[in-house]
Amino acid sequence: MKNRVVITGLGVVAPNGVGLDAFQSAIKSGTSGIRHFEELERLKFSCQIAGMPNISTELALQYFTELELKNFNSSGILYGVIAGIDAWKDAGLSTERLEEPDWDSGTIFGSGSSGIEKLRESIYKIDDLKVRNLGSSVVIQTMSSGVSAYLGGKLGLGNQVTSNSSACTTGTESIIMAYDRIRSGQSKRILAGSTSDSGPYIWGGFDAMRVCTFKHNDSPENGSRPMSASASGFVPGSGAGALVLEDLETALSRGARIYAEVLGGSLNSGGQRGLGSLTAPNPVAVQRCIEQAMISSGITAQDVDGINGHLTATTKDSLEILNWSNALNRRGVDFPYINSLKSSVGHCLSAAGSIESVATVLQLHQGFIFPNRNCEDLHPEITAIIDFSRIPAQLIEKQMDIVLKASFGFGDVNGCVVFKRITPYEIKP
Numbered sequence: 001m002k003n004r005v006v007i008t009g010l011g012v013v014a015p016n017g018v019g020l021d022a023f024q025s026a027i028k029s030g031t032s033g034i035r036h037f038e039e040l041e042r043l044k045f046s047c048q049i050a051g052m053p054n055i056s057t058e059l060a061l062q063y064f065t066e067l068e069l070k071n072f073n074s075s076g077i078l079y080g081v082i083a084g085i086d087a088w089k090d091a092g093l094s095t096e097r098l099e100e101p102d103w104d105s106g107t108i109f110g111s112g113s114s115g116i117e118k119l120r121e122s123i124y125k126i127d128d129l130k131v132r133n134l135g136s137s138v139v140i141q142t143m144s145s146g147v148s149a150y151l152g153g154k155l156g157l158g159n160q161v162t163s164n165s166s167a168c169t170t171g172t173e174s175i176i177m178a179y180d181r182i183r184s185g186q187s188k189r190i191l192a193g194s195t196s197d198s199g200p201y202i203w204g205g206f207d208a209m210r211v212c213t214f215k216h217n218d219s220p221e222n223g224s225r226p227m228s229a230s231a232s233g234f235v236p237g238s239g240a241g242a243l244v245l246e247d248l249e250t251a252l253s254r255g256a257r258i259y260a261e262v263l264g265g266s267l268n269s270g271g272q273r274g275l276g277s278l279t280a281p282n283p284v285a286v287q288r289c290i291e292q293a294m295i296s297s298g299i300t301a302q303d304v305d306g307i308n309g310h311l312t313a314t315t316k317d318s319l320e321i322l323n324w325s326n327a328l329n330r331r332g333v334d335f336p337y338i339n340s341l342k343s344s345v346g347h348c349l350s351a352a353g354s355i356e357s358v359a360t361v362l363q364l365h366q367g368f369i370f371p372n373r374n375c376e377d378l379h380p381e382i383t384a385i386i387d388f389s390r391i392p393a394q395l396i397e398k399q400m401d402i403v404l405k406a407s408f409g410f411g412d413v414n415g416c417v418v419f420k421r422i423t424p425y426e427i428k429p
Contacts, residue, residue: 003185003248003249004247004249005261006260008256008257010244010358011087012358014026014033014241014345015034016344018082020358024366027362030395032220033052033345035049036048036217036218036220043200046212049220050203050235050238053079055075055082063082075199076111082240083240084242085151086242102158105159106160106187107152107160107162108162108191110163110164110174111170112165148162157191159186164177164194167409168347168349168407168408168410169267169353170194170353171241171353171354171356172353172405172407175262175357175417176265179245183247185247188246191244195239195240211234212235213231213235214232224373226342226372227379229380235313237345237349237352239345240354241355242354248261259365260361260364260419261419261420261421264293264296265296266288266289266296266416270282271412276412281414286320289406289414290406293404293418301329304330304403305337307338308340308341308363308405309406311342312342313342313343318382321338321382324338325386332387333389335387337391337400338386339370340372341359343373353407357419364401367397368395369398370395
């Protein structure tokens, strides 16, 4: 018998809100977290706007000791630890330090490029003959698994502790990997999530690729325009999202609040074949990923009430809508509601899937559909497929039962997870 998997805790560090309350308020009101950065202007970036969480030293000291923060310069680890510990506490789990590890609990917490600012800072101070003087804090801040190592130690996790990395699909992938481990009985509880560093050394490559917008440096909140005819590229962002996934029986036994159920999911790759490439998705693979996610969850396309899309405000948005329509065989007013959080926070890269999943779960649990910003001029290729009413520009207070969250990442990799609203009569073991 396979275990049912539920979500019992949420944590988020986003450009438009740090902490669940601030984040939920922001997404419901459509508040943007994108702003102009003088440093990007000084460095002559074409895109001088970005979404970056605001973390004070006082807040950081609630999660790290002063000694840990000495010579600390990894924003990704900072964001991830804050979101992860917040999710753990939100699930009603203890952060008390015990001698024995918690053998039933682990973390799969992904990252992308890690600690680049720290490595740059360290290398800048030395020459090749003094490379051993990089400093003892460099390793933990620059290794890909730094965030999961920190979380594993702070929470005393004794099950699997690891960091995955699949570009923009990282966060969604971590949730599906956690789901699989709990469902198979290898763990009772997994802290799943992902994080992304901030700064020009993270965003510079994308600016050089000319995939970021350059038209809204004087109007930052208008810059991220998913599904819009006037979209001119994505706005870079950063942050972290975290979700505590738990088997239903364990959650019920400790009286945990349950936000939603994870019904299933799918991961695949287009192999950079057909229309797929390093930077473009293979439509066959995308549609197959969505279809397989529904099959694994035991649902039909007609069961889907909403979609939280990848939708980056690039030329591929129309293709994504077409892929959804073909995979679900739904068009016009029959198409599910769809939204893109990137209109408010930008593209948070490796953190995108987890931050957007937190938003998706909040919608299910609280009964609302958050608005899309900057899509008053919907792309005609999109409105030819789905009715404009399916892309809400204002908050809708509405109970949805099933929402799909998908991410389609650099390297032609895809992930789709199925979240379901859970009611009291459905949570019998």
